[in-house]
Amino acid sequence: MNFQGNFRDIGTFDVSELVALVNQLPQSEWDKQNVRQKRYEVHKDTQFIGIVYDEDFRHQNGTRHEMLDTFGKALNPLFAKVAQYYESAPDIMGKFGRPVQGYFIRVSLAKLRAGGEINEHKDMNFSLAHSHRIHIPLITNPDVKFNIAYESRNLKVGEVVEINNRRVHSVKNDGDEDRVHIIMDWVFPWEPCCCSDKTHPDQPCTPQNCLMTDRLKIPCECHPEDQIHDQAFSNAISGT
Ligand SMILES: [Zn+2]
Ligand SMILES: [Zn+2]
Known part of the structure; x- marks a missing residue:
């Protein structure tokens, strides 16, 4: 979703339980879903685990994957926090003029390998252009830079941040440890895009x-x- 600004700070969340769960994942779980990094050159240095995810980038009725059994309990308070934030955000509510319920269409874990990068791009399909894309770092280091337009940030563990995915963005991990984020896409049915x-x-x-x-x-x-x-x-x- 496009909005005024590059990053939108939603708050912080205690991710220690989620980090512990990620640290227990065997590498084989990261190797299972490798369609994304094969299909998109921009994702060549990433690995990805879909928790709620569909390859067709649908905008409703997201498919829940078995990883939700592992992460669901630890994710629920984070889902509630993000939902509460958007469902009471004045600028967004102003578009509807009445209370509206939203939902998560995608939730995933995304790893960016040490030394890796995601080259400059904009997200360009309908669902990505009409949902709020939220990042929460679980494992990161001071040498990871998230760049959006003219702004560069080192997102800290537990920060909950919407990124403006309709502006040019890129990521670089110059640290010697892999970076792992949760990425979630929040949808309000019929929320209009800026254009x-x-x-x-x-x-x-x-x-x-x-x-x-x-x-x-x-x-x-x-x-x-x-x-x-x-x-x-x-x-x-x-x-x-
Ligand atoms: Zn639109
Ligand atoms: Zn526009």
Whole structure:
């Protein structure tokens, strides 16, 4: 989801139980789901465990995987914290004018190997453009940098942070330890994207209505403070 700013601080969470569970995972669990790093060059240095996940990046009825049995109990208070935050965030509630319930469409563990990187990209499918992408570091080190547009941050263990995945972002782990984050995507049904008023007024966001803006064929100029950094990237992907 695009929003004003690069990082949105939601709070902190005691992740010690989650860290202990991750440390108990055998490497074989990380090796099971290797579709993502094979399919996307940008994920070549990552490994991934889907807890709620579908390869088709659907926007509702996410598939719960067996890893939820292991992590569910420790994750529940984190789910509740994030839900409570969004369901009472004034700027988001202002879009609806009434209380709305959301849900998690994806929850996963993502490892970035020591020395690895995720190259500059923007998230470009409908569900990623219409959900709130939240990162919570479980294992990290001072030499991991999360870069969004003009801003670079070293996210600390237990920070709960939404990242603006519609701006150019990249990650680099210059430490000598693998980095592990929880990544969760929070959805409010029918929450409009930033471009909706402009490109399809009075119609809801749908994969069809938003195709051109999701793919950035129609440039998004909704939060102009970021335009300078974005322009070079937009030109590069559109071939101009
Ligand atoms: Zn926009
Ligand atoms: Zn939209």
